[in-house]
Amino acid sequence: xxxxxxxxxxxxxxxGAGTIGASWAAYFLARGYQVIVWDPAAGWANRLDDxxxxxxxxxxxxxxxxxxxxxxxxxxxxxxxxxxxxxxIQESALENMAVKRALYAQMDAVMTPxxxxxSSTSGLIMSEMQAGLSHAARFVVGHPFxxxxxxxxxxxxxxxxxxxxxxxxxLGFYDHIGKHAIRINKEVPGHLANRLQAALWREALxxxxxxxxxxxxxxxxIAKGPxxxxxxxxxxxxxxxxxxxxxxxxxxxxxxPGIHAWWRTMxxxxxxxxxxxxxxLIDGVADEAGARTIDDLEAERDQRLLALLKTLRDTxxxx
Amino acid sequence: xxxxxxxxxxxxxxxGAGTIGASWAAYFLARGYQVIVWDPAAGWANRLDDxxxxxxxxxxxxxxxxxxxxxxxxxxxxxxxxxxxxxxIQESALENMAVKRALYAQMDAVMTPxxxxxSSTSGLIMSEMQAGLSHAARFVVGHPFxxxxxxxxxxxxxxxxxxxxxxxxxLGFYDHIGKHAIRINKEVPGHLANRLQAALWREALxxxxxxxxxxxxxxxxIAKGPxxxxxxxxxxxxxxxxxxxxxxxxxxxxxxPGIHAWWRTMxxxxxxxxxxxxxxLIDGVADEAGARTIDDLEAERDQRLLALLKTLRDTxxxx
Numbered sequence: 031x032x033x034x035x036x037x038x039x040x041x042x043x044x045x046g047a048g049t050i051g052a053s054w055a056a057y058f059l060a061r062g063y064q065v066i067v068w069d070p071a072a073g074w075a076n077r078l079d080d081x082x083x084x085x086x087x088x089x090x091x092x093x094x095x096x097x098x099x100x101x102x103x104x105x106x107x108x109x110x111x112x113x114x115x116x117x118x119i120q121e122s123a124l125e126n127m128a129v130k131r132a133l134y135a136q137m138d139a140v141m142t143p144x145x146x147x148x149s150s151t152s153g154l155i156m157s158e159m160q161a162g163l164s165h166a167a168r169f170v171v172g173h174p175f176x177x178x179x180x181x182x183x184x185x186x187x188x189x190x191x192x193x194x195x196x197x198x199x200x201l202g203f204y205d206h207i208g209k210h211a212i213r214i215n216k217e218v219p220g221h222l223a224n225r226l227q228a229a230l231w232r233e234a235l236x237x238x239x240x241x242x243x244x245x246x247x248x249x250x251x252i253a254k255g256p257x258x259x260x261x262x263x264x265x266x267x268x269x270x271x272x273x274x275x276x277x278x279x280x281x282x283x284x285x286x287p288g289i290h291a292w293w294r295t296m297x298x299x300x301x302x303x304x305x306x307x308x309x310x311l312i313d314g315v316a317d318e319a320g321a322r323t324i325d326d327l328e329a330e331r332d333q334r335l336l337a338l339l340k341t342l343r344d345t346x347x348x349x
Numbered sequence: 350x351x352x353x354x355x356x357x358x359x360x361x362x363x364x365g366a367g368t369i370g371a372s373w374a375a376y377f378l379a380r381g382y383q384v385i386v387w388d389p390a391a392g393w394a395n396r397l398d399d400x401x402x403x404x405x406x407x408x409x410x411x412x413x414x415x416x417x418x419x420x421x422x423x424x425x426x427x428x429x430x431x432x433x434x435x436x437x438i439q440e441s442a443l444e445n446m447a448v449k450r451a452l453y454a455q456m457d458a459v460m461t462p463x464x465x466x467x468s469s470t471s472g473l474i475m476s477e478m479q480a481g482l483s484h485a486a487r488f489v490v491g492h493p494f495x496x497x498x499x500x501x502x503x504x505x506x507x508x509x510x511x512x513x514x515x516x517x518x519x520l521g522f523y524d525h526i527g528k529h530a531i532r533i534n535k536e537v538p539g540h541l542a543n544r545l546q547a548a549l550w551r552e553a554l555x556x557x558x559x560x561x562x563x564x565x566x567x568x569x570x571i572a573k574g575p576x577x578x579x580x581x582x583x584x585x586x587x588x589x590x591x592x593x594x595x596x597x598x599x600x601x602x603x604x605x606p607g608i609h610a611w612w613r614t615m616x617x618x619x620x621x622x623x624x625x626x627x628x629x630l631i632d633g634v635a636d637e638a639g640a641r642t643i644d645d646l647e648a649e650r651d652q653r654l655l656a657l658l659k660t661l662r663d664t665x666x667x668x
Contacts, residue, residue, distance in 0.1 A: 087618055092550075155626055175575065175615070176591075210573040212569050212570055215561055216560065222562055223570040223574045226567075227587075231588060233548035234584075237545070238585075241534055242533060243534060247531035251531055251541045252584060253582055255494040255501070256579075258657060258658070260571055262576075264570065265549050266550075266557075266567060269658055271646060277643055282630065288472055292547045293547060296618065299618075308508035312597045324593075331578070331581055333664060337663070341656070345653050349637075349639050
């Protein structure tokens with residue numbers, strides 16, 4: 031296997047320019063790459079330009095834009111043209127197995143053994159997507175978190191036919207461009223971060239179902255409390271620090287028995303969302319939103335997220 | 350029932366001056382109250398002064414300290430003296446039912462019908478703590494999140510004998526002093542926020558057990574991704590915003606089927622922490638910490654948390 035040296039890469043390909051792909055394109059451009067993009071939808075190029083125009087000042091504010099970078103992608107007329115123009119390609123096509131398989135076959139027909147295809151898939155399994163391709167070894171999942179141009183996390187996982195060395199390469203590549211890549215060792219539905227989120231939401235949903243608190247109060251139970259620490263450390267480190275000077279060992283000895291007791295009462299695996307519960311969720315979120323429209327909430331989220339990312343950059347972890 | 354008018358309160362009592370009680374004392378002082386404190390441990394007053402000295406500059410940096418406030422608590426010689434000196438008392442005694450019951454009996458003997466006892470208990474049930482007291486109706490849980498002088502969240506829940514009007518009063522009181530109080534409608538072990546945290550950690554632990562990723566990578570899956578949003582919004586609102594312009598209704602129709610599929614594979618209720626898993630946790634956290642000692646990590650957490658709280662204050666939610 032040969033893989034491009036990170037410093038030799040000047041152009042990146044982007045296939046699929048929806049919300050995720052366009053955000054990737056903006057980020058790659060900000061990092062100084064030429065970016066060649068293709069999408070099958072009508073009118074995609076104008077939407078891409080709009081998205082990049084929105085993302086660019088955010089990227090500038092975060093200090094992500096390198097000298098000489100320009101918000102101008104190159105438009106391709108086909109996936110083959112992207113494959114011809116770039117060795118490393120981030121694929122963010124529709125989350126549909128048939129669509130991905132058809133696209134991969136098209137790409138596979140014109141790929142070289144040096145190409146690297148990084149898939150943004152959140153819900154599909156690489157082993158199924160890559161099966162039967164001549165260049166199956168060159169496909170690996172690089173799943174970002176929305177929006178990719180702002181959120182550092184990228185989950186890297188290979189399929190059954192992925193070259194193990196390519197997984198290492200992908201981890202290194204994302205770190206090289208300023209992302210925080212993590213290695214997922216197995217293919218499971220939802221990878222890791224979304225499963226963790228789903229576990230949290232399951233308990234939040236059960237709290238509503240059980241009448242423990244309102245939607246707004248359940249949300250505040252995270253955002254005004256433990257959520258503040260979850261922007262700094264993950265759940266293992268937070269509980270290690272809850273163990274004081276004895277760390278995780280102390281936590282396991284002294285605090286975990288209480289947690290086991292809670293877990294035993296948290297025993298509903300797949301809660302049914304009845305019409306009544308759905309109504310309570312929808313009404314509860316509306317009540318929490320108050321006078322804010324969805325546009326207001328999105329603007330608030332993006333503005334506060336940007337401020338938070340700047341703060342974390344200016345108050346860095348010692349690691 | 351009579352309850353003190355918020356604006357008439359000039360003195361607050363603090364019983365128990367450990368980590369939680371001392372942090373409460375610092376916060377109450379910063380808000381301009383006289384604070385009368387008692388703790389049963391030897392040497393408590395000096396430790397309290399040290400804790401307040403550490404917290405005070407943080408509270409000043411956050412702009413929480415009101416004009417005329419001074420970091421000087423009044424020391425009491427007994428719980429009875431606190432009850433004599435303050436009508437509203439935050440109790441943060443040892444998390445032990447026998448200890449709390451004995452203390453409550455002592456207080457009960459000298460309380461008036463106007464007194465309000467707010468308990469910081471994280472793990473005990475108020476109905477059991479208050480049972481049989483003459484002034485049982487005047488006891489309510491006001492559970493803070495550590496450290497109380499920095500984290501806004503306070504969970505309010507009454508016991509079987511608590512006056513329902515006192516629950517409303519406690520919610521109003523905490524909001525009045527600048528905290529974010531939420532109403533918990535039922536007594537369950539761990540209240541709400543800690544149960545939500547436990548649900549998240551359960552899945553994080555299972556990811557380690559199943560070999561899905563390393564401790565450091567599991568932690569990054571939160572802190573470098575969804576954790577950044579959890580400092581801004583709770584899980585319900587985050588998923589409502591994931592529904593785009595259609596909000597929670599769209600989310601329920603289009604994205605929840607996938608989440609149900611994940612949930613069905615997240616079916617371990619009470620994972621056993623075997624010696625091997627405990628070792629993997631301890632080693633994994635040490636690896637994640639790298640060269641950082643626990644003191645370093647605590648300092649990093651507190652410094653970054655303070656910066657984050659300032660950012661959220663300066664970039665407020667429209668609600």
